[in-house]
Amino acid sequence: MADDLLQAPAWKALQRHATALSGTHLRDLLEQPGRFAAFSRQQGDCLLDFSRNRITADTLNLLIALAGEREVPGRIEALFAGEVVNGTENRPAQHMALRGPPSPPLLLKGADIRLEIEAERERMLDLAEAIRTGEYRGATGERIRHVVNIGIGGSDLGLVMAIEALHEFRTPEVQIHYVSNVDGTQLADVLVQTPAAATLFIVCSKTFVTWETALNANAARTWFIGQLGEAAVARHFVAVSVNGPAMDKFGIAEEHRFRMWDWVGGRYSLWSSIGLAIAIAIGSEHFRALLAGGRELDEHFRTAPLADNLPVLLALVAVWNQNLQGTTSQAILPYDGRLHRFAAYLQQLEMESNGKGVTRDGQPVQWSTGTVIWGEPGNNGQHSFFQLLHQGTASFAADFIAPVEGSSPYADQHLVGLANLLAQAEAFARGYTLEAAQAELTAKGKAPAEVTRIAPHKVHPGNHPSNILVLRRLDPRSLGFLIALYEQKVYVQSCIWGINPFDQWGVELGKGMAVGMHDELQSATPTSALPPIGHVIRQWSNDS
Ligand code: F6P
Numbered sequence: 135m136a137d138d139l140l141q142a143p144a145w146k147a148l149q150r151h152a153t154a155l156s157g158t159h160l161r162d163l164l165e166q167p168g169r170f171a172a173f174s175r176q177q178g179d180c181l182l183d184f185s186r187n188r189i190t191a192d193t194l195n196l197l198i199a200l201a202g203e204r205e206v207p208g209r210i211e212a213l214f215a216g217e218v219v220n221g222t223e224n225r226p227a228q229h230m231a232l233r234g235p236p237s238p239p240l241l242l243k244g245a246d247i248r249l250e251i252e253a254e255r256e257r258m259l260d261l262a263e264a265i266r267t268g269e270y271r272g273a274t275g276e277r278i279r280h281v282v283n284i285g286i287g288g289s290d291l292g293l294v295m296a297i298e299a300l301h302e303f304r305t306p307e308v309q310i311h312y313v314s315n316v317d318g319t320q321l322a323d324v325l326v327q328t329p330a331a332a333t334l335f336i337v338c339s340k341t342f343v344t345w346e347t348a349l350n351a352n353a354a355r356t357w358f359i360g361q362l363g364e365a366a367v368a369r370h371f372v373a374v375s376v377n378g379p380a381m382d383k384f385g386i387a388e389e390h391r392f393r394m395w396d397w398v399g400g401r402y403s404l405w406s407s408i409g410l411a412i413a414i415a416i417g418s419e420h421f422r423a424l425l426a427g428g429r430e431l432d433e434h435f436r437t438a439p440l441a442d443n444l445p446v447l448l449a450l451v452a453v454w455n456q457n458l459q460g461t462t463s464q465a466i467l468p469y470d471g472r473l474h475r476f477a478a479y480l481q482q483l484e485m486e487s488n489g490k491g492v493t494r495d496g497q498p499v500q501w502s503t504g505t506v507i508w509g510e511p512g513n514n515g516q517h518s519f520f521q522l523l524h525q526g527t528a529s530f531a532a533d534f535i536a537p538v539e540g541s542s543p544y545a546d547q548h549l550v551g552l553a554n555l556l557a558q559a560e561a562f563a564r565g566y567t568l569e570a571a572q573a574e575l576t577a578k579g580k581a582p583a584e585v586t587r588i589a590p591h592k593v594h595p596g597n598h599p600s601n602i603l604v605l606r607r608l609d610p611r612s613l614g615f616l617i618a619l620y621e622q623k624v625y626v627q628s629c630i631w632g633i634n635p636f637d638q639w640g641v642e643l644g645k646g647m648a649v650g651m652h653d654e655l656q657s658a659t660p661t662s663a664l665p666p667i668g669h670v671i672r673q674w675s676n677d678s
Contacts, residue, residue, distance in 0.1 A: 139501050139632055144200035151196055152458040160188050160597045161564040175442055177434050179606035180615055182444050186563040187451050187531075187599040188459055197450040198440050200630065206446065209629045214436055216242055220399075220636035221494055227636045228395070229402035229621070233428040233614070242397065254393050254407060259421060261372070261390075262413035265334065266305050272331050273366035279308060280328040283411040284354060285338030286314040286346045287482060288400025289374075292617070293338075295479035296404060296412050296424070299472045299613050302541055303416040310415050313354070316346040321353055330361035335371045336410055337384065340394050340403065342377035345645070351384065374407045399636050401482045402621060420610040427614025435622045445619055448601065449626035455531040455599050457501055462529055466509030469536035469555040470548075470608055476535065477509030480620055487624045487635035494634050503631045513551055516558065524561065524594045532600040534559050535616070539607035555602070565596015 139145055163169070164186070173185035173194070189197075201207075213219055216226040231240050231251055240248050264270035268277045283293060294312050297304065304310075311324040335354050339347045351371075358370060364385075372390035373381050381391050392407030404412065405425060413421040431445070440446050455461040464484075466477040489504035509515070512534060522528060534555050540548025571592035575585040603619075605612040628635035654664040655672050664672065 139204070139499075139630065142200060142203045144196050144203050148193075148196045148200060148454070148458055151192060152454075155188065155190065155193070158188070159565075160186065160599070163188065163190065164563060166190075175444060175447060177438070177444055178430060178615070179612055180444065180619070181604045182447065183602040183604075184447060184451050186559055187455065187601070188597065189451065189454065193454065194441070194450075197454055200453075201440050201446060201450060201626070204630050204632070206440065206626055206629045209625075210436060213625060214432075216240065216397075219634075221634055222637045222639070223396075225636070226397050227399060227402065228397040229399065229405060230428075230432050230618075232398065232403075232405035233425045233432060233618070247395075250393075258392050258407040258410050259413055259418040262410060262421070263418055265308060265414050266417060268307070272334070273362060273369040274331045276329075276331040278334045279332040280311060280334070281308055281411055281414050282311045282313060282324055282328060282333060282335045282354065283338055284313045284335060284347055284350045285408070286344060287486075288403050289338040289340065289344075289347065289408055290314040291475070291479045291482050292401070292404030293409055293411050295473075295475040296409070296613060296617070297415045298475050299608060300412075300416050300420065300424075300610055301472050302608075303420050303610060305415065305417065308414055310411050312411075313350045314346065316349055318350075318353070321350050325354070325357055330358050330366075330370070333358075333370060337371060337373040337375075337386070338408055338410075339373075339375050339377075340398070340400050340408070342373070342375040342380035342384075345648070355384070372410070374410060399487075399638075401486055404617070416610060423610035424614040427611035427616075428618035429614075430611070431615045431618035431622065435618075445622035446626050448619070448623040449630065451599075451601065452505065452531065452623070453627060453630050456505055459599065460529050461531040461599065463506035463508060463531075465515075465523070465530055465532040466507060467512030467515060467532055467534050467555075467558075468509070469512050469534065469551045470541050471511055472541040472608055473535060474511050477507065479617075480509075481507045483620060484624050486638050486641070488628055488631065488633060489640060490628075490631075490633040490635075493632040499631065499633065501631065503633055505627075512558065513554055516554060520558070523598065530598065532559075532562060532598065534600060534602045535605075536603075537605045537608040537612070541608050559600050559602055561594060561596070562598035562600050563596055565598075566592065566594040568593050 169185045170183065172191060173189065174181060174183040213227060214230060216228055218224055219227050226242065228242065231247065240246060261270065265278050265281070270278060272278055283290065290312060297310055311328065313320045313324055337347065337351045355367060355371065358367065367385050368387040371386055372392070373384065373386040374392040374394060375381055376394045376396055392410065394403065394406055394408065398406055405428060409421065435443060435445050452464065466480055468476050484505055484507045492498055523530060536552060536555055538552070542548060568589055571589040572585050575589055605616065624635055650663060651668065654660045654668060655675065660669065660672060
């Protein structure tokens with residue numbers, strides 16, 4: 135079977151190579167001269183140091199051979215050429231087209247879609263600017279001071295992450311709020327802060343049928359009508375969707391509808407009008423810089439040789455760690471508080487994309503795919519979960535991410551953060567041996583018996599792989615580059631694993647079941663479809 139990764143000659147060679155390398159500790163690999171030069175790459179203002187992975191020059195050569203055998207170059211071309219890379223939904227994945235006009239015409243089903251994309255972007259940016267400057271007024275003539283983005287998943291995570299990351303570029307004139315969760319807590323918290331006359335709601339939903347978003351949007355609409363009346367809805371609600379009829383029904387004015395296309399996946403959509411809240415927060419010039427950063431990465435991805443190609447290298451190292459070194463999760467550890475939602479954003483990007491159990495042709499995979507992504511700002515993590523990372527039994531990989539120029543005015547403090555980043559990456563890699571612990575305790579004058587008793591507790595096994603990604607600074611352009619870097623990394627991983635990263639059938643089962651459970655919870659005569667605890671929940675709910 136062409137899609138059988140296990141039969142790829144480079145894969146078999148990598149397995150033998152992994153066995154041969156298994157006795158070598160990362161601390162020994164780090165002693166090799168020239169290691170940083172061999173295992174780091176810079177593109178513009180982004181530097182990737184992947185030297186703290188359990189790799190040698192042979193590993194890298196074999197991984198690159200694997201990329202060749204898995205037809206990564208051809209698949210990159212297919213992606214950019216607009217071929218149907220999402221076979222189960224019979225669609226291309228053209229989110230790159232949203233980042234700016236490529237030089238050749240972009241043909242989809244025979245039509246050049248560049249003009250449509252540009253026209254839609256300009257309309258979206260015009261509205262964003264009008265809100266920022268105060269030219270756009272609410273129904274009573276008041277200036278818009280609050281924007282509430284109602285959306286979930288790809289209609290929330292990317293734009294929240296970007297707006298938080300670009301805090302320094304935000305206008306103080308308009309406050310952005312987010313409502314995603316169905317339970318109503320965010321909505322309740324937001325609606326006490328937003329005077330209706332000064333608030334614009336963005337209903338962000340590619341499909342416009344997402345239950346959570348529909349409930350939140352309808353509740354916001356009802357609240358709004360209670361404040362200003364139905365006639366004002368058209369002025370205070372805008373929407374981004376592919377679903378015209380649903381927007382009709384909701385009462386979204388024609389000029390306040392922004393188009394999406396079915397060839398943009400939700401988790402790849404912040405570059406489109408789904409990013410309207412980003413554009414309002416940072417302005418059109420910065421939004422264009424964000425797109426330019428993504429474009430710069432695309433150009434690099436498309437043209438750089440595999441051995442110098444940042445997304446390819448990140449993907450290959452991740453596959454090596456997961457499939458051949460046994461890591462079971464990937465920690466995302468930014469050392470800049472502005473990136474505090476980056477891990478949450480990457481969770482959807484990577485886990486919804488590559489969390490698949492069958493190959494593109496529907497065969498069950500015989501190798502692990504997808505990666506459990508998790509993370510927090512690294513410095514905070516040091517004082518909570520890093521204990522487990524250093525001395526627990528979990529096998530993980532980590533990405534440390536930081537701008538060198540910090541996002542706060544406290545440059546000295548940011549430098550302390552960077553020192554921590556370096557120290558943690560080194561400690562993960564090198565660990566701390568029993569001999570070192572014994573010597574330390576002896577030097578402190580501990581009795582031999584005490585040294586023997588305590589030293590094992592001070593051992594850090596080390597040998598934990600990590601990447602360090604540094605940006606010169608965190609700005610719209612570098613953020614665009616960073617986001618696109620991970621998008622394309624995910625694509626390369628999917629090519630190696632032979633899976634479709636652009637569908638997400640796995641989210642559907644639970645969605646359908648939730649409708650049934652809701653009916654059962656509301657029913658006077660629930661059936662056995664409601665599990666026992668559901669009966670208790672129903673009872674308690676009726677009591678309250
Ligand atoms: O349930 C998952 C999902 O379909 C994501 O893929 C998507 O980003 C999210 O829901 C929101 O979808 P929509 O933008 O259509 O409301």
